[in-house]
Amino acid sequence: MFTGIVEEAATVVALEKEKENLHITLKCSFVDELKIDQSISHNGVCLTVIKKDSETYTVTAIQETLLKSNLGNLKSGDKINLERSAKINGRLDGHIVQGHVDQTAVCTDVKESEGSWYFTFEYEPQQDDYITVEKGSVSVNGVSLTVVNSKDNSFQVAIIPYTYEVTNFHQIKPGTVVNLEFDIIGKYIARIVKQQLRK
Numbered sequence: 405m406f407t408g409i410v411e412e413a414a415t416v417v418a419l420e421k422e423k424e425n426l427h428i429t430l431k432c433s434f435v436d437e438l439k440i441d442q443s444i445s446h447n448g449v450c451l452t453v454i455k456k457d458s459e460t461y462t463v464t465a466i467q468e469t470l471l472k473s474n475l476g477n478l479k480s481g482d483k484i485n486l487e488r489s490a491k492i493n494g495r496l497d498g499h500i501v502q503g504h505v506d507q508t509a510v511c512t513d514v515k516e517s518e519g520s521w522y523f524t525f526e527y528e529p530q531q532d533d534y535i536t537v538e539k540g541s542v543s544v545n546g547v548s549l550t551v552v553n554s555k556d557n558s559f560q561v562a563i564i565p566y567t568y569e570v571t572n573f574h575q576i577k578p579g580t581v582v583n584l585e586f587d588i589i590g591k592y593i594a595r596i597v598k599q600q601l602r603k
Contacts, residue, residue, distance in 0.1 A: 405489060405490050405500065405501070405502060405503075406445045406450070406487050406489060406490055406498075406501040406502070406503050406546070407487070407490050407496050407497055407498040407499065407500075407501060407548060408448075408487070408498030408499055408501040408541075408543050408546060408547055408548020408549070409487060409497045409498045409548060410485040410486065410487050410546060410547055410567075410570060410571045411434070411486050411487055411488065412432055412433060412434075412486055412570065413483035413484065413485055413486070413570065413571055413572045414430040414431060414432035414446075414483065414484050414486045415430065415431050415432075415481065415482070415483060415484075416428060416429070416430055416478050416479070416480055416481060416482045416483075416484060417429050417430060417431050417460055417480060418460075418480065419478060419479070419480060424466065424467040424470075425464050425465065425466055425467070426464065426465045426470060426475065426476065426478075427454075427462055427463075427464050428446070428451075428462065428463050428464070428465060428475065428478065428484075429460050429461070429462045430446075430460060430461060430462075430463075430484060430486075431459055431460050432461075432486055434488075435456060435457075435458070435459060435460060435461055436458070438453050438456055438461050439453065440453055440454065440455070440456065441453065442488070442489075443489050443503070444463070444486060444487070444488055444489070445485070445486065445487040445488075445489075445501070445503045445546045446463065446475070446484050446485070446486060446546070447473065447474060447475065447484050447485050447545040447546050447572070447582075447583050448473075448485070448501070448503065448505050448543050448544070448545055448546030448547075448583040448584075448585050449465070449469060449473050449475060449503060449505050449546075449583060450502070450503025450504065451463035451464070451465060451469075452464070469505075472505055472506070472507060472508070473505045473508065473583045474508055474545075474581045474582060474583050475583075477581055482572075482575075483572040483575060484572065485545050485546045485547060485571045485572055486546075487546055497548075498541075498548025499541040499543075499548050499587065500587075500588055500589070501543045501546070501548060501585055501588075502585065502588060503546075503585075504585060505583040505584065505585050506530065506534055506584055506585055506586050507527060507528070507530050507534065507584055508527070508581050508582065508583055508584065509525040509526060509527035509544075509581070509582055509584050510525065510526055510527070510579065510580070510581055510582075511523055511524065511525055511576050511577060511578055511579065511580045511581075511582060512524045512525065512526050512558070512578055513578060514576070514577060514578060517562075519565060520562055520563060520564055520565065520568075521562070521563045521568060521573070522552075522560050522561070522562055522563075523544075523560065523561050523563060523573070523576060524553075524558060524559075524560045525544065525558060525559060525560075525561075525582060525584075526557055526558040527557055527558070527584060528557065529556070529557055532594060532598060533586075533590070533591045533594030533595050533598065534584075534586050534591070535554075535556075535586065535590065535594060536551045536554045536559040536586065537551065537554055537590065538551060538552065538553075538554045539551065539552070540554070540587055540590060541587045542559065542561070542584065542585070542586060542587060543583075543584065543585040543586075544561060544582050544583070544584060545571070545572060545573075545576075545582045545583050546583070546585075547567065547571050547573070549561040549562075549563075550562070
């Protein structure tokens with residue numbers, strides 16, 4: 405489980421296709437603290453460390469992950485938002501993020517507003533319970549954010565300068581594909597309401 409508070413944006417140093425899988429090798433500041441079999445959120449996708457050396461580590465994305473996320477679009481040199489799993493005795497500064505990306509969205513607009521930025525994202529709803537609500541939570545590329553201007557298939561988020569610089573939001577522009585994980589509590593409520601309406 406994660407909180408959506410990104411630790412840093414790591415650099416992709418190598419990509420290797422093996423059948424339908426993609427091995428992604430990255431460089432970050434805390435490689436020496438990682439362990440084989442450890443789960444880490446990569447742009448909001450929970451992946452397992454399978455290999456590491458003194459400077460880099462490698463994870464594998466299977467076809468299902470590549471189909472539902474933006475990881476298949478990666479190139480060497482790209483930045484990926486990283487977050488290690490939450491500690492049980494720690495503060496939940498963001499919201500509950502599972503690292504299970506629901507689908508992708510496309511950035512349609514970026515507006516600067518006196519030191520902060522408003523990003524607009526559009527998505528094709530895959531299920532009735534994949535929704536956003538005004539002032540609710542959503543994970544975009546693994547970043548826990550508050551929704552503004554929520555609509556049926558789009559929403560905005562406001563990004564402060566710290567988040568803009570520390571995450572890969574500074575690379576997102578109109579046309580960029582991002583990963584979405586909708587709020588798990590909202591998904592459960594939407595599913596329960598749908599089941600009640602069927603009775």
